[in-house]
Amino acid sequence: MKIVLEHLTKKFPGRNKKSREEVTAVNDFHFEIPDGKLVGLLGPSGCGKSTTLNLICGLQKPTGGRILFGEDDVTNLPPEHRGVGLVFQNYALYPHLTVKKNITFPLENLRGADKLTKTEMERRAYEAAKLVQIEELMERRPGELSGGQQQRVAIARALVKMPRVLLLDEPLSNLDARLRLQTREEIRRIQKQTQITTIFVTHDQDEAMSISDIIVVMKEGVVQQIGKPQDVYDNPVNLFVAKFLGTPPINVFQGTVKKEQLYIGGEAVLTVNGVADQEVSVGIRPEGFVLQEDGPMSCNLSRIEIMGRDISVVSTHKCCEAPSVRSIINAEAKVDTSSETVRFALKPQKLFLFRKETGERIH
Numbered sequence: 001m002k003i004v005l006e007h008l009t010k011k012f013p014g015r016n017k018k019s020r021e022e023v024t025a026v027n028d029f030h031f032e033i034p035d036g037k038l039v040g041l042l043g044p045s046g047c048g049k050s051t052t053l054n055l056i057c058g059l060q061k062p063t064g065g066r067i068l069f070g071e072d073d074v075t076n077l078p079p080e081h082r083g084v085g086l087v088f089q090n091y092a093l094y095p096h097l098t099v100k101k102n103i104t105f106p107l108e109n110l111r112g113a114d115k116l117t118k119t120e121m122e123r124r125a126y127e128a129a130k131l132v133q134i135e136e137l138m139e140r141r142p143g144e145l146s147g148g149q150q151q152r153v154a155i156a157r158a159l160v161k162m163p164r165v166l167l168l169d170e171p172l173s174n175l176d177a178r179l180r181l182q183t184r185e186e187i188r189r190i191q192k193q194t195q196i197t198t199i200f201v202t203h204d205q206d207e208a209m210s211i212s213d214i215i216v217v218m219k220e221g222v223v224q225q226i227g228k229p230q231d232v233y234d235n236p237v238n239l240f241v242a243k244f245l246g247t248p249p250i251n252v253f254q255g256t257v258k259k260e261q262l263y264i265g266g267e268a269v270l271t272v273n274g275v276a277d278q279e280v281s282v283g284i285r286p287e288g289f290v291l292q293e294d295g296p297m298s299c300n301l302s303r304i305e306i307m308g309r310d311i312s313v314v315s316t317h318k319c320c321e322a323p324s325v326r327s328i329i330n331a332e333a334k335v336d337t338s339s340e341t342v343r344f345a346l347k348p349q350k351l352f353l354f355r356k357e358t359g360e361r362i363h
């Protein structure tokens, strides 16, 4: 089922004694999430991700705008009538109940026409448990499970009511690195299998990029960019988005455009047709550097790091925002480590120009 967010806004009253100014946690979020897709909601802590989810599931009321599930306006519907499955960072399982009881718990409270028999509840619990591959653990208690298994129980519990929408709020944050990788693939598999429209919240760009059909990048309550992960990476609309996506992160330099030449430091590094003379921020992806003896851009070589398939050349440049410039080059390339400087040519499609004042992309 598609989810329509129409100019969704949430303001909180100011709590700070000094400033009574209200906080706009979500500001005019306007987007239609297509049916059956997994959307990654991505942004730094405090940007409004959880608030957006709380509005969608009904735990909070919007200050403005509407929410539709399919054609139904659910803006004023209480959470229990929305058909939403929720999973949070802390699995919040009942410690004294078995896995099976934890999973059937949301079904126990169904009343009236929705009321289920015990057999039916168990059947549904086993179905959900099978989906997340914990059917062998049904008689255990949460304390007897690993973090990853506990999170699977939480996911099974969210799925057991056969929700129309699945909302996951940083569900992998409490897991160690390896489990995080494994569980995110599981979530992707389960989502594909069930075709439930899913919103996955994370502050981890790598996580969002790897499992989402669509990513939404947020900053201070405002949506910055929406698109397929690769498209957003290849075509960021502003410096914030460019910096938020990618590991190692994009390298940012102070530059100047003069007569359609881009200068970084004193060097003309690239021809930029059609760009007016101005000061700019230059973003260069690590994979945008090509080692070249007579290349137009020179950096001070610090060291080489071998990362299996690739080589990372770490250098410094006086115009770079960060203490070091990180470039990734093919492992076959030869780097003269005795030299103090290293020269690069730049791949134009991996280099972006941004307005110095606003950070907005210059095309």
Ligand code: ADP
Residues within 6 Å of the ligand: 012, 013, 015, 023, 024, 025, 043, 044, 045, 046, 047, 048, 049, 050, 051, 052
């Ligand atoms: P995220 O999940 O992206 O870390 P949140 O949605 O939790 O961000 O918060 C967004 C902003 O709204 C933050 O500035 C936060 O302090 C504020 N906020 C969230 N919940 C409340 C609340 N109940 N009362 C007041 N301010 C809140």
Ligand code: MG
Residues within 6 Å of the ligand: 046, 049, 050, 051
């Ligand atoms: Mg949050």
